[in-house]
Amino acid sequence: MKKQTLLLVLLSQFIVITGQAQLVQKKSKEKIADWYNLSQDKDGVYGAEVNKAYEFLKGKPVKKKPVVAIIGFGMDAEHEDLKNVQWTNLNEKADDGIDNDKDGWIDDIHGWNFLGNAKGEMIEKTNKEGDREYFRLRGLYEGIFFNGTDYMKFDDVQQKPVKVPAPVNLAEYKYFRYALQKESQIAAAAISYQASKFNRYYLTNDLDAAVKKMYPDLSKVGQKEFIKATNYLDRQGAKVDSLQLMARYFFLIGMGVNNGYANRSKGDSVKYESYRDLVLKTNKSKNDYDQALAKTVDARKITGDDFSNINQKNYGNNNLYSNGSFYGTMFSGVIAADRDNNIGIKGIMPQAQLMSLRAYPKEGEPYYKDIALAIRYAVDHKADVILLGSSNSIYPAYEAKWVNDALLYAEQKGVLIVSSVWDLSRDLSKQSFYPNQFINGKELNNFIQVAASDSLGVPLKTTNFGAKELNLYAPGVGISTTYMGTTYRQAGGSGLSAACVAGTAALIKAYYPQLTGAQIRKLILGNVTDRKDVEVEKQVGTKTDMYLFSQLCSSGGILNAYKAVVAADKQSKTK
Structure with a gap:
């Protein structure tokens, strides 16, 4: 990886805020286009057909408020479009300094910040x-x-x-x-x-x-x-x-x-x-x-723990708002922004409860210990869907075991995991990034790997790809979503595509709560907008060539919430 490219990637993490992006004024009532909700047959764009799914679901009751754990940067829970979506740990009393639920984390009321300490200090920058x-x-x-x-x-x-x-x-x-x-x-x-x-x-x-x-x-x-x-x-x-x-x-x-x-x-x-x-x-x-x-930083001085010891807990704090929280706020809007308040955008599943688990710094790379513990926290606190942050190209064996064991634990408990690829134009059959859905030659049945596509149904040129390694594409280019301080911005990148998939999974879980993560994964991947025989232009390394969708991802298509919901409804009636 070239150093300049790597630096840009580390600074941007999941998303690239476009040069054309406009910051909508605070409290603006102006309608912002959220094309990921639209459909090709009705609206002429390759959205996820969320609005169409809601038309099908009309009259059907929401049976569960699904919990979506976002392992990332934290979020602005006071945003006007996200006021009612923050998950609350009912077994933990508010700020009494006691670990009421005996889970090892004191006052984890709405989630946990693994990059902090009891004084309220937070890690904003880490080494690679x-x-x-x-x-x-x-x-x-x-x-x-x-x-x-x-x-x-x-x-x-x-x-x-x-x-x-x-x-x-x-x-x-x-x-x-x-x-x-x-x-x-x-x-x-x-x-x-x-x-x-x-x-x-x-x-x-x-x-x-x-x-x-x-x-x-x-x-x-x-x-x-x-x-x-x-x-x-x-x-x-x-x-x-x-x-x-x-x-x-x-x-x-x-x-x-x-x-x-x-x-x-x-x-x-x-x-x-x-x-x-x-x-x-x-x-x-x-x-x-x-x-x-x-230029190196000893970030772990702040948390006070040994990052090479997975058994050492009791670090961090419950402050989920950081300098990098705009990432999590953007993902949160796509997943769960209010659909009925006539402002801002319409999220895919506004009844979802968002569990914020801060494990990613604004600058630098996360610690695998924090990721592994965050996955286990989400599973133990009954999350239905986990949205993972970016993957990495280096996976030390002792740390890989922690994360892999946590992923297998999530699979065992029926929790769906959604992760985005990097936008580096890499062929994933030749270069692996971690964690991913393959552990010791076995493919997890609850893990979805996502990349970004645009409103024309074309993959973002710079996404990583793989006929087996990447599962599907989802809307992720020119996405309008929530931003910090009750504002909105337009952004693009595969992280937003993963948020679309996580929101769709939450939508299915809300109406069909009996479905497991593995079943939801199968429904989503088996009911895409089929593009497998469509030839598209794709960048690989520094070169651009033509590829079939089937050469780029295993499903050969784009996320389709409507088709997945219809299939889920049909499956629920056969049991």
Whole structure:
């Protein structure tokens, strides 16, 4: 992942507020278009056909107020369109400082903030998961390189490479050495800094000696001469020191780059001696590493717990409103905004109760411990649907077990889980993001993975996709929804699509409460607006090509609340 792209993704998390978005004035009575409620046959747009579903349900009673747990950023529960949708824990007395329901969380009246403490302080920024993994493992593997024969580490006291024992866990070493630098700026900077020590050593000793032996007059040595003097390293049959080759390789690259800046029309070129001195004087790799370290935050100082210990609870607070709550407020509006107040937007299931579980910071990546505990909290407090936040590309085994066990627990209890993909134009058959619906080769029967489509029935070009890994598309482009401070905004992204699916699942559960999460999943995926044979333009990486819907998601279609409700009604009458 390119660093610039990654930064934008981390800042935006689920949604991208469009440049054309307009902030509706507070208390505005102006009707805002919520096209996700509309249908193609009646309105000419590929919405989720929610209005049509309500026409079918007219006269039928709401049998349950479904609980939708939103594991995310918190929400503005005082918004004019969300006044009556906040879930309340009836077993917990209001702010008495006692854990009345004995669930391990004190005064969890409307949910829980896993990123806070008893003083009311909150985490707004965290490190990436890759950074946390770097800090966890650096004491074991920092600075260790394989030279083709032995494992070596640079001894700062002796100022030379020394042989060290081979890592006991080679798989973990390779994960630290190769994988983490793709996921962590700190890890990448650390690798560069540690490698620079070897590069300096071999340049100062072996390479410089070879050059001087062949060319006593260093003033005449350029790139070609350096290659000739050091090509003994490439001889077949000789013992190859890959770290020595690495030093030569990077020196040659540097000379080549700097030669590009030379005035060749005048016969200028970078000389070996001047470039050698420049390399030996520069501290760029160390400076880059120091700067990366300076940007890290020890966010867990606020919560006071050990994020690597899943059994340690009693942290957080009940403050569900944060600087990042506009995300949760937007999702909440799509799911449950009032349909009858003639203001703002119409949510899909306004009788739903929204359980807010704050586990995502405004900036950075969430802790898997918080996600796992939030899932279990939702299940234990009788949530019917769980809307998960964004997935991640790194999934450490010990943390993966916590989350996977929580997902299996939700499956066992019949709770539906809805999650959105990243909008990074990735093929999910080639790159996995976690958590997802696959655990140890088994597919969860209660997990739906969603991506965004627009009003024309076309996928958002940048969504991740997969014929097996992505389940369906849902409205998620140009969506008008609730925003903080009793305002409204238009936004787009797969997070809003997941909210559409969560709202539809809540709608089905409200009228047909006997259905389990697995059954609702089957109804939703089996009754989409069929688009499987429609060819659409889709971006994959940096290229754009044409794909059939059936190549992009397993259902081959777009969320259709009407068809799912009709199927649910029919199924309920056969029992």
